[in-house]
Amino acid sequence: MSTRTLISPAALGRTRGKVVYWGVFALVTVVFTLVFVGPLYWMAVNGLKSTEEFTRIPPTLVPHGAHTDNYRHAWKVMDLARLLRNTLWYAFGALAFQLVLDVAAAYSLSRLRPLFGKVILGMMLATLMIPAAVLVVPQYLTVLDVPVFRRNLLNTPWAIWLPSVTNAFNIFLLKRFFDSIPRELLDAAAIDGASPLRTLRSVVLPISRPILGVVSIFAVVGVWKDFLWPMLTLPDPSRQTLNVGIYSLAQGVPENWLTAALAMASLPTLAIFLIFQRNIMSGLTAGGLKG
CATH class of the missing domain: 1.10.3720.10 (MetI-like)
Structure with missing residues (x-):
């Protein structure tokens, strides 16, 4: 019995179908990864910033120096x-x-x-x-x-x-x-x-x-x-x-x-x-x- 999917095997077998499929898959994976992992990363790196850098606007994505003493x-x-x-x-x-x-x-x-x-x-x-x-x-x-x-x-x-x-x-x-x-x-x-x-x-x-x-x-x-x-x-x-x-x-x-x-x-x-x-x-x- 064949399985119904959003993309048919014939369309997925074409070059354009593969590009669209893997492109959408990669985009969704990256977006959901950023949504869930982003706050954890932001919390961890902010703990490594100095007090001056922590209050800086705009904030820095990567701390200039790792102040591990904060932990x-x-x-x-x-x-x-x-x-x-x-x-x-x-x-x-x-x-x-x-x-x-x-x-x-x-x-x-x-x-x-x-x-x-x-x-x-x-x-x-x-x-x-x-x-x-x-x-x-x-x-x-x-x-x-x-x-x-x-x-x-x-x-x-x-x-x-x-x-x-x-x-x-x-x-x-x-x-x-x-x-x-x-x-x-x-x-x-x-x-x-x-x-x-x-x-x-x-x-x-x-x-x-x-x-x-x-x-x-x-x-x-x-x-x-x-x-x-x-x-x-x-x-x-x-x-x-x-x-x-x-x-x-x-x-x-x-x-x-x-x-x-x-x-x-x-x-x-x-x-x-x-x-x-x-x-x-x-x-x-x-x-x-x-x-």
């Missing part, structure tokens, strides 16, 4: 090491809770099939339609005075961890993957006497590494890039995350140091994507086909 001063003055430790603590704590609770929820909906399971899943997915800004006030009031327990969670890691525990999108991804696991594997485990929990631990999780990797990356990056919620719930400077801490200290440092700090804050998430980009793609497409 060292920003790291020390803004205490990025402490902010980085705080952010890592919050991010990997949220990751641990999500892996335990979201996997349990997705496995229950996929394989245990509880009563009203489809209704529960639909209600979870419906929460994705609610803008995040709408939930800020009720969530803040909840962590300010937790119902039943009557505890104030401000300036504690629980204020970051608890709202991120049940992620409807991650549960949907996990359930979609668990649905694609051949039923024969689970039946064989049941015949061998494995309980549902043992089946999850010994059969399902080992073959779910791609999707678990995707969920892990989403969990870490979600906490890492969040700004509004940590700013509201972590007013203590010693407990702030990287983004909030840089914003709090922005008024007291030169702008080139501030840009250098922002560049360093962006490096961990960029490194995670570059290292695990194949896992992200394979995990997102996993479970699309059964068999």
Whole structure:
């Protein structure tokens, strides 16, 4: 069966067709590369400029001199090491809770099939339609005075961890993957006497590494890039995350140091994507086909 494309094979076989095709392809690639990589380059080079060159108009595309001390001063003055430790603590704590609770929820909906399971899943997915800004006030009031327990969670890691525990999108991804696991594997485990929990631990999780990797990356990056919620719930400077801490200290440092700090804050998430980009793609497409 022939595949329909924008350009027919006959037109692509002609010299003019090849020139137009590759010319448009190169143009689109260059434009999108500049759109996405341009701000990162601008942030990195501005961190290398002197204060005088940073404020120059028109700005220079390439710094006249590489002032690498800007990064060292920003790291020390803004205490990025402490902010980085705080952010890592919050991010990997949220990751641990999500892996335990979201996997349990997705496995229950996929394989245990509880009563009203489809209704529960639909209600979870419906929460994705609610803008995040709408939930800020009720969530803040909840962590300010937790119902039943009557505890104030401000300036504690629980204020970051608890709202991120049940992620409807991650549960949907996990359930979609668990649905694609051949039923024969689970039946064989049941015949061998494995309980549902043992089946999850010994059969399902080992073959779910791609999707678990995707969920892990989403969990870490979600906490890492969040700004509004940590700013509201972590007013203590010693407990702030990287983004909030840089914003709090922005008024007291030169702008080139501030840009250098922002560049360093962006490096961990960029490194995670570059290292695990194949896992992200394979995990997102996993479970699309059964068999």
